[in-house]
Amino acid sequence: MKTLLKDANLFTASGELGIFDIWIEDGKIYAIGQSFEEEAFDQVYALDGKFTAPGLVDVHVHFREPGFTYKETIATGSMAAARGGFTTVCAMPNLDPVPDSKENFQNIQTILKKDAKVNVLQYASLTKALRSEELVDYAQLKEAGAFAFTNDGVGVQTAGTMYLAMKEAAKLSMPVVAHTEDESLLFGGVMHEGKRSKELGLPGILSVTESSQIARDLLLAEATGVHYHVCHVSTKESVRVIRDAKAAGVHVTCEVCPHHLRLVDEDIQSDFGFWKMNPPLRATEDQKALIDGLLDGTIDCIATDHAPHGLEEKSQSFLNAPFGIVGSEYAFQLMYSQFVQTGIFTLKQVIDWMTKKPADIFGLKAGYLDVGRPADIAVFDLEQNYQVDANKFESMGVNTPFDGWTFSGDTVYTFVNGEVVWQREE
Template identity: 70%
Template sequence: MKTLIKNGNIVNKNNELTPVSIWIEEGKIKAIGADFDDTKFDKVYDAKVQLIAPGLVDVHVHLREPGFTYKETINTGSKASARGGFTTVCAMPNLNPVPDTAEKLKEIYDIIQKDSVIKVLQYAPITEELRSERLTDQKALKEAGAFAFTNDGVGVQTAGTMYLAMKEAAEVGLALVAHTEDDSLLFGGVMHEGEISKKLGLPGILSSTEASQIARDVVLAGETGVHYHVCHVSTKESVRVIRDAKRAGINVTAEVSPHHLILIDEDIPEDNGFWKMNPPLRGSADRDALIEGLLDGTIDCIATDHAPHGLDEKNQSFMKAPFGIVGIETAFQLIYTYFVETGKFTLEQVIDWMAKKPAAIFGLSAGTLAIGAAADIAIFDLEFEEVINDKDFESLAVNTPFVGWKVKGNTLMTFVDGKLVWSREDV
C-alpha cells in the first residue's frame, strides 16, 4: 500500500513553515518532498495547506481499564488520543486489578492489542497494590512489556522503599516515574493552600507536599544512577529542586501539564469539582516558574495527565469529588492558542515538548518525521478557530473546565503506521 499525504506544511528548525508532501509505504515514511505524482499512490490525503506534525507522544495518561470502564476504556481513550493528535501514549497503573504481576500486565496488553487505535505503552507499579512497601518483580514486568515503573496517584512514602526501587529500576534499565506527594504534609487538603482556599473555606495543599519528596528522590537518584522522571510538576519550589539536580548531573527529567501552564487557583470561580486536580492549580508565581522551566530546559516535556471521571463524581464539591481533569483531546489546541499564538512559545518548541522530547527521554521510536520512521502523523488546522465542546469528545468523560474556550490548532487527521485512525471529516 502506497499512501501520499500532500499539500501540507512542516515546521523547520527556524520555526518556518515549509510546503511538503509525505510518501508512506508499509507503515513507514519512505520519502519527504514537495512534488509527487498522485496517480502512483493507492491512497491520497489532502492536508489542505495545514501543519503536518509527528504524532504527539503523551507519557502520562489514565485509560481506566481494567476496573473503571465507566470512566474510560482503552478503546475510547485511544480514540480520544487520536482526536488530540497523539499516536503514542503511556498509561498509568492505578487500575483494578493493579498490573503488579507479569500475568496482569499481559492481560492489559491483550486488550490494547484488540481495542486500541493508537500505540499504548503500559506502566507497571513500583510496589504491590501501589500502596504497600513490597516491591514488584521489575525484571518480570519488564519482560512482560512494562514501559516504566510508577505509583502514580500516590507518592512512595518511605525513602528506603524508593531507594530499593530505584536500584532495581537502574539494574533493569527502565525509568522510575514519580508522583511526588508526602502524605504527612497533606492535612486533608483538596486545593492549593492560598487566599482562594481560605476564601472558599477549603483545606489547602502545601507546595512543600510535592517539592519535599522531589528533593528526597533526586538525592536517591544520584545514589542509584536511575533515570528519575517527575510527573506533573506544579510548584516553583519543585522547579528549583529539579534545576539544581540537573546542574549536579543527576539523571532527572520532568513533565508539566497544560492546565498548570494555563490556569492558576485564582481562576477557580467556586467550589466545583471540575476544578479539582492533583497536583492542584497553584499560584501565579508557580505558573511563571513552570513556563520558565520549560523554556530553560529544567522541564523536559508536556504531558496531559488525562484523568477521566464520571460526570456525577466530578459534578460536586471539592471535598467529595475525585481529583482529575481530562486533557488529551484539548492539549495541543490549548498550548498552541495560548502560547504560540501569543508569541510565548514557538511552534517548533511545542512540537519538541509534545512529540520529540518525550520520545527521546524515554528512548521511544516515536515523535519524529524522518525517512524510515513509523508513519505516525498528525495534521493540525492552525487557522480555524472553534469552541471546545464536550459533546465532540471521543472520551467517555467531560471533566474539564476548558469547555467553552476558543482554540485553534484542532486536529484534522491522525495516522498510525500510515493508517488513518481519526479524521475530522468522519465525525
C-alpha cells in the same frame, strides 16, 4: 498500500516550515519531497498547506481499564488521544488489578492489542497494589513489556522503599516515574493553599507536599544512578530543586501539564469538582516558574495527565469529588492558542515538547517525522477554531474547566502506521 500526503506544511531539519509531500508505504514514511506523481498512489490526501507534525506523544494518561470502565476504556481513551493528534501515549497503572505481576500486565496488553486506536505503552507499578511496601518483580515485568515503573496516583511514602525500587530499576536501565506527594503534609487539603482556598473555605494543599518528596527522591536518584522522571510538576520550589539537581548531574527529567501552564488557583470559580486536580492549580508565581522552566530546559516535556471520572462523582464539592481533569482532546490546541499565538512559546518549541522530547526521554519509537520512521502523523488546521464541547468528546470523561473555551488549531487527521484513526468531520 501507497499513500500520499500532498502539500504538507512541516518543519524541515533546519527548523523552518516548508511545503512538502509525504510518501507513505507499508506503514512507514518512505520519502519526503516535492512533486510526486499522484497517479502512482493508492490514496492521496490533499492537505493544502495545513500544519503537519509527528504524531504527538503523551507520557501520562489514565485509561481506567481494567477496573474502572465507567470512567474510561482503552477504546474511548485512545480515541480521545487520536482526536487530539496523539499517536503514542503511556498509560498509568492505577487500575484494578494493578499491573504488578506478569499475568496482570499481560492481561492489559491483550486488551490494548484489541482495542487501542493509537500506540499505547503500559507502565508497571513500583510496588504491589501501588500502596504497599512490597517491590514488584522488575525483571519479569520488563520482560512482559513494561517500559517504565511508577505508582502514579500515589506517592511512595517511605524513602527506603523508593531507594530499593530505584536500585532494582537501575540494574535494568529502566526509569522510575514519580507522582510526588508526601501524605503526611496533606492535612486533608483539596486545593492549593492560598488566598482562594481561604475564600472558598476549603483546606489547602501546601506546595511543600510536592517539592519535599521531589527533593528526597533526587538525592536517592543521585545515590542509585537511576533515571528519575517527575510527573506533573506544579510548584516553583519543585522547579528549583530539579534545576539544581540537573546542574549537579543527577539523571532527572520531568513534565508539566497544559492546565498548570494556563490556569492558577485564583481562576477557580466555585467549589465545584471539575476544578479539582492533583497536583492542584497553583499560584501565579508557580505558573511563571513552570513557563520559565520549560524555556530554560529544566522542564523537559508536556504531558496531559488525562484523568477521566464519572460525571456524578465529579459534580460535587471539592471535599467529595475525586482528583482529575481530562486533556487529551485539546492539549495541542490549548498550547497553540494560549502560548504560541501570544508569543510566549514558538510553534517549534511546543511541537518538540509534545513529540521528540518525551519520546527521547523514554527511548520511544515515536516523535519524529523522518524517512524510515513509522507514519505516525498529526495534521492541524491552525486557522480553524475548535470549541471545547465536553458533550462531543471521544472520551467518556467530561471533567474539564475548559468546557466552552475556543482554541485555534483544530485536528484534521491523525495517522497511525499510515492509517487514518481520526478525521475531522467537514
